[in-house]
Amino acid sequence: xxxxxxxxxxxxxxxxxxxxxxxxxxxxxxxxxxxxxxxxxxxxxxxxxxxxxxxxxxxxxxxxxxxxxxxxxxxxxxxxxxxxxxxxxxxxxxxxxxxxxxxxxxxxxxxxxxxxxxxxxxxxxxxxxxxxxxxxxxxxxxxxxxxxxxxxxxxxxxxxxxxxxxxxxxxxxxxxxxxxxxxxxxxxxxxxxxxxxxxxxxxxxxx
Amino acid sequence: xxxxxxxxxxxxxxxxxxxxxxxxxxxxxxxxxxxxxxxxxxxxxxxxxxxxxxxxxxxxxxxxxxxxxxxxxxxxxxxxxxxxxxxxxxxxxxxxxxxxxxxxxxxxxxxxxxxxxxxxxxxxxxxxxxxxxxxxxxxxxxxxxxxxxxxxxxxxxxxxxxxxxxxxxxxxxxxxxxxxxxxxxxxxxxxxxxxxxxxxxxxxxxxxxxxxxxxxxxxxxxxxxxxxxxxxxxxxxxxxxxxxxxxxxxxxxxxxxxxxxxxxxxxxxxxxxxxxxxxxxxxxxxxxxxxxxxxxxxxxxxxxxxxxxxxxxxxxxxxxxxxxxxxxxxxxxxxxxxxxxxxxxxxxxxxxxxxxxxxxxxxxxxxxxxxxxxxxxxxxxxxxxxxxxxxxxxxxxxxxxxxxxxxxxxxxxxxxxxxxxxxxxxxxxxxxxxxxxxxxxxxxxxxxxxxxxxxxxxxxxxxxxxxxxxxxxxxxxxxxxxxxxxxxxxxxxxxxxxxxxxxxxxxxxxxxxxxxxxxxxxxxxxxxxxxxxxxxxxxxxxxxxxxxxxxxxxxxxxxxxxxxxxxxxxxxxxxxxxxxxxxxxxxxxxxxxxxxxxxxxxxxxxxx
Numbered sequence: 001x002x003x004x005x006x007x008x009x010x011x012x013x014x015x016x017x018x019x020x021x022x023x024x025x026x027x028x029x030x031x032x033x034x035x036x037x038x039x040x041x042x043x044x045x046x047x048x049x050x051x052x053x054x055x056x057x058x059x060x061x062x063x064x065x066x067x068x069x070x071x072x073x074x075x076x077x078x079x080x081x082x083x084x085x086x087x088x089x090x091x092x093x094x095x096x097x098x099x100x101x102x103x104x105x106x107x108x109x110x111x112x113x114x115x116x117x118x119x120x121x122x123x124x125x126x127x128x129x130x131x132x133x134x135x136x137x138x139x140x141x142x143x144x145x146x147x148x149x150x151x152x153x154x155x156x157x158x159x160x161x162x163x164x165x166x167x168x169x170x171x172x173x174x175x176x177x178x179x180x181x182x183x184x185x186x187x188x189x190x191x192x193x194x195x196x197x198x199x200x201x202x203x204x205x206x207x
Numbered sequence: 208x209x210x211x212x213x214x215x216x217x218x219x220x221x222x223x224x225x226x227x228x229x230x231x232x233x234x235x236x237x238x239x240x241x242x243x244x245x246x247x248x249x250x251x252x253x254x255x256x257x258x259x260x261x262x263x264x265x266x267x268x269x270x271x272x273x274x275x276x277x278x279x280x281x282x283x284x285x286x287x288x289x290x291x292x293x294x295x296x297x298x299x300x301x302x303x304x305x306x307x308x309x310x311x312x313x314x315x316x317x318x319x320x321x322x323x324x325x326x327x328x329x330x331x332x333x334x335x336x337x338x339x340x341x342x343x344x345x346x347x348x349x350x351x352x353x354x355x356x357x358x359x360x361x362x363x364x365x366x367x368x369x370x371x372x373x374x375x376x377x378x379x380x381x382x383x384x385x386x387x388x389x390x391x392x393x394x395x396x397x398x399x400x401x402x403x404x405x406x407x408x409x410x411x412x413x414x415x416x417x418x419x420x421x422x423x424x425x426x427x428x429x430x431x432x433x434x435x436x437x438x439x440x441x442x443x444x445x446x447x448x449x450x451x452x453x454x455x456x457x458x459x460x461x462x463x464x465x466x467x468x469x470x471x472x473x474x475x476x477x478x479x480x481x482x483x484x485x486x487x488x489x490x491x492x493x494x495x496x497x498x499x500x501x502x503x504x505x506x507x508x509x510x511x512x513x514x515x516x517x518x519x520x521x522x523x524x525x526x527x528x529x530x531x532x533x534x535x536x537x538x539x540x541x542x543x544x545x546x547x548x549x550x551x552x553x554x555x556x557x558x559x560x561x562x563x564x565x566x567x568x569x570x571x572x573x574x575x576x577x578x579x580x581x582x583x584x585x586x587x588x589x590x591x592x593x594x595x596x597x598x599x600x601x602x603x604x605x606x607x608x609x610x611x612x613x614x615x616x617x618x619x620x621x622x623x624x625x626x627x628x629x630x631x632x633x634x635x636x637x638x639x640x641x642x643x644x645x646x647x648x649x650x651x652x653x654x655x656x657x658x659x660x661x662x663x664x665x666x667x668x669x670x671x672x673x674x675x676x677x678x679x680x681x682x683x684x685x686x687x688x689x690x691x692x693x694x695x696x697x698x699x700x701x702x703x704x705x706x707x708x709x710x711x712x713x714x715x716x717x718x719x720x721x722x723x724x725x726x727x728x729x730x731x732x733x734x735x736x737x738x739x740x741x742x743x744x745x746x747x748x749x750x751x752x753x754x755x756x757x758x759x760x761x762x763x764x765x766x767x768x769x770x771x772x773x774x775x776x777x778x779x780x781x782x783x784x785x786x787x788x789x790x791x792x793x794x795x796x797x798x799x800x801x802x803x804x805x806x807x808x809x810x811x812x813x814x815x
Binding site for chain 2: 013014015017018021022024025026027028029030031032033036039040043045046117118119120121122123126127130134
């Protein structure tokens with residue numbers, strides 16, 4: 001990137017606000033899916049009732065635990081505790097991956113139960129697959145951002161932080177990863193809460 | 208910015224340009240300055256140029272299918288030489304006809320009137336009019352444009368597929384769009400349409416998040432929400448509508464992609480093609496329509512609101528009067544935004560919906576007439592006894608009001624389920640939506656381009672060519688679409704390739720010829736606009752700092768356009784943007800927003 005005119009653009013708050021707006025768009029995507037689900041269910045006709053495999057309880061626990069670790073990383077970032085930041089980010093990252101793995105196992109169990117995605121003569125099962133799959137895609141996006149933050153924190157571990165940056169942190173109240181973790185906690189906690197909502201919504205409506 | 212005189216705004220607006228800021232160390236290359244630029248003004252121009260490219264493609268497509276509708280019995284060997292893939296023995300193929308109609312709708316609604324209209328003016332105007340250095344996130348802004356570009360590449364390449372582009376109409380109703388066996392265009396063409404649209408939605412959302420965040424967070428000192436120009440209010444609400452409605456189209460397209468590729472049956476049930484029953488069961492095509500129109504209806508407000516905002520600003524500036532009912536304008540935009548989410552099923556009266564539910568949607572649809580009428584009333588009263596300057600932006604802004612009234616009135620007809628059931632899928636609907644959202648939005652866009660061209664390129668457009676362009680477009684648009692109302696009342700269905708087989712409809716053959724000839728003339732008129740546009744960029748008369756003597760902040764920023772928008776401090780705002788003809792004793796009939804209140808004004812200034 002070329003260096004352009006230097007000017008102060010106070011957009012730290014704007015970036016956090018933009019993240020909130022982004023969460024609104026994700027809400028609307030899932031509002032679309034869940035209303036389609038309810039409309040189709042209410043319209044009558046073929047509708048399978050089934051119990052969601054217990055393995056999804058494990059993934060619910062995993063994603064909530066990962067949020068705890070991210071909170072630890074966020075606080076450590078604000079307090080400029082570089083080791084704890086990296087450790088927290090690593091466990092969030094690992095638990096996120098584990099969540100995706102358990103979702104995949106859950107889909108396999110569902111297929112073994114005879115609830116298929118393709119050519120299933122009723123859409124209850126396919127709805128479950130699509131909604132949870134699109135949610136998992138969002139988790140995957142979060143993992144991508146987590147890995148960027150994690151690598152950033154590793155680089156900072158190896159390299160001493162310059163006094164210039166330290167002064168900036170001192171004056172602006174930002175962490176060593178700048179506002180990276182501020183945006184991450186918003187997104188990651190949100191997709192965790194979204195999963196809890198989807199889990200209860202789906203298990204209640206499919207029972 | 209310490210000038211306090213009310214009567215000297217011109218000196219004010221040119222102020223500060225000599226504070227040459229030598230701390231700017233530009234090491235920009237051609238690529239970073241013009242191609243992958245992060246400057247909102249450049250990104251706005253990129254949206255404009257790409258939108259013009261798409262408008263030419265979309266317009267050309269309509270000319271080709273109008274030739275088929277005007278002269279269904281003739282052969283056109285020269286057209287076959289130009290578009291060999293679409294013609295057989297000098298006649299347009301029926302499949303190509305449907306692809307052209309589909310792509311014309313998609314390109315015009317999404318690529319031109321959604322992405323380019325909002326993209327151009329939100330980018331150029333929001334930071335300049337609210338007094339910001341740039342967008343909240345210049346990077347996201349650039350990503351928004353390049354996603355739009357990518358979506359365009361995918362959509363454009365689908366035109367050259369051997370099986371043709373998508374052909375299920377711009378509303379892509381399943382099962383036609385879901386099953387490749389149903390038509391050649393429903394094969395790869397449809398898949399590429401869906402992929403292009405998902406990328407396109409990404410572009411719209413990234414852009415929209417940024418616009419909202421910028422308006423709420425980066426206003427200059429003194430720029431309260433109720434001092435924002437109506438352009439910014441309109442673009443702000445447009446972005447909010449996009450944020451709330453486009454994600455639902457993602458859900459809608461995702462379910463359709465699963466139906467197409469992975470054998471699910473969300474929208475499909477009990478289908479027999481060629482005597483063979485397909486294994487799909489349990490889905491509902493009506494579900495698709497609900498999801499689609501939950502976006503599709505707010506989408507028409509995404510198209511029209513920016514045009515409304517620009518027309519409000521242009522009319523106030525060019526009639527040298529404060530906008531009539533500033534807050535009424537804002538709250539009517541808010542009213543349209545909210546009501547727009549509760550009317551989607553008026554597109555679905557003929558789907559066998561419960562008449563009681565239908566009547567609720569009739570009620571909400573007719574309610575939208577209230578804020579719309581408030582806006583029309585306010586535009587006319589703004590013009591009333593104004594010191595109107597006649598120039599191309601004024602002409603197009605007044606033309607917009609005319610089109611919006613004509614098209615809006617037929618909207619009241621179609622909003623009634625009882626009339627709609629009769630007129631559904633006829634040319635009456637085609638006439639209605641082309642006038643009220645197509646032509647009207649184009650007029651708003653032209654008003655905006657003629658008005659802000661000096662701000663974008665530092666030169667003026669040619670007025671004579673502008674008048675000819677206006678005359679051709681205004682007369683031509685009415686000549687094309689007015690007769691279509693009568694075709695529709697006579698029951699002529701839309702989407703038909705030819706009416707030769709129907710005695711009842713073939714009597715309108717001459718009328719269809721007139722419409723087609725006019726369509727070709729209007730298309731050529733737009734080429735004149737393009738010539739004017741490109742010629743003026745290089746050879747137009749140099750623009751003064753504030754060519755229209757307008758109050759808004761964009762005319763205080765150096766007209767040549769600098770990164771960061773203002774040398775030195777960003778101007779502070781002391782008043783609303785519509786102080787025109789305020790002081791009858793003054794020689795100057797405008798007071799820019801960055802001029803502090805005079806002692807006399809401080810006593811009785813009513814606007815915040």
